[in-house]
Amino acid sequence: MRSLTTVLSLLCSLYTLSTSAQTACNGHPELCTRQYSNITSIGTHDSAFVGLLPQDNQDVSVPDQLDAGIRFLQAQTHKDFLGTLSLCHTSCLEKDAGPLSSYLSTVKTWLDANPNEVVTILLVNGDNVNISMFDDAYTFSGLKTYAYTPPTSSLALSAWPTLQEMISAGTRLVAFLDTGAAPSVPYILDEFTYFFETPYDTTDPTFPECTINRPPGLTTADGRMYIVNHFLDLDLDGIDIPDDVADNTTNAATGVGSIGAQADVCIGLYGRAPWGVLVDYFDQGDVFTAQNALNGLS
Ligand SMILES: *[C@@H]1O[C@H](CO)[C@@H](O)[C@H](O)[C@H]1NC(C)=O
Ligand SMILES: *[C@@H]1O[C@H](CO)[C@@H](O)[C@H](O)[C@H]1NC(C)=O
Ligand SMILES: *[C@@H]1O[C@H](CO)[C@@H](O)[C@H](O)[C@H]1NC(C)=O
8 A cells, every 4th residue: 555655656746747847839838739720929010120210110139029939920021122032111222121031040040049939930022022032041041941841732720730749840930921932832831821811001099800801802711820910000191100109008918909809809700819910019018918818828
C-alpha cells in the first residue's frame, strides 16, 4: 500500500514537472494543440511604417512588435524608382521603408532567435508585380526556409496543422499575398482563398459592423478565416487619414470602439472569432487582453 502511494506521488510529481516544463507556443502552452486556423492574432496594420507622421501606422520597429507579442504582420509593397520591391505607402514618394527583402530578413533573424513562435506575414501587392519578385525577396532573405506550404492547393479550415506541428516541422512562417499568388510559388498563399476581410477606411469610432468586404462578391463566411480591419480613419473633407489620437480606445479590450465589442458583432454573425484583427499603433491601448480573451486564455 505504501509503495503504491509512493509510486502515485512520484507519477504526480513527474506529471507536474512535465507540464511546467511544457513549451509555450506563441507564448501560451494552451495554443500548442490549437490549429493555426483556430487562433486569433492581433496584427499590425502597415507594420513597416514606423513613425509619427500621417503616413505612419506603428511606433515601434518590426522586431519590437514581435518581441511585444505580435505574431501577425501586414505590410504594403510597391516598386521604388529603381524597380526594387519595397515597403511603400501608396507610393514610394510618400513613404519608403526600404526593400522587402530587408524587412523579411529582420523577421528571419527574429524567428532564428525564437524557435517556438509561428509568424504570419500578409503582403499587399500594390503594383501588381509578378509573384517571382516576392519569391526572390523571400529567397534572398532566407525566410523561405521557414515557410509553410499546405499539402493541397486549398486547405480546409479543419485541415490546418496545430502550432506545435508547425513548430516541430520548422515551418513557422505563413506567407499570404493579396493578389498575384500563383501555383508556381506554392508557399506564397493567396489571401482570399483562405480569408475574407471586413471593410477598412472605417470612420465610425463604434466599429458597428463586421460585414464581408473582400473578396468582392463573396456572400458566405463558410470555409474561410477572417480578418477584421480595426483601425479608425478621420475623414478630413473626403480624405481619410489615420485617427491616431483615438488608438488608445480603438485598441481596447472592452467598451465602445474596442476590439472586443467589434469581435462580439462578428461572433454573432459568423459563430466564431476573427482569425486576425489589424490595428494601428498596437502599443496604444490594450490589444493583448483582447487577444487572450478571444483565444479563451486568461
Ligand atoms: C511571372 O513571370 C514568369 C516568368 O518569369 C512567367 O512564367 C509568368 O507567366 C508570370 N506570371 C504572370 C501572372 O504574369
Ligand atoms: C487617449 O489619449 C488621449 C490623447 O492622448 C487622451 O486625451 C485620452 O484621455 C486617452 N484615453 C484613454 C481612455 O486613455
Ligand atoms: C476556435 O474554436 C472555438 C471552439 O469552436 C471557437 O469558439 C473560436 O471562436 C474559434 N476561434 C477561431 C479564431 O476560429
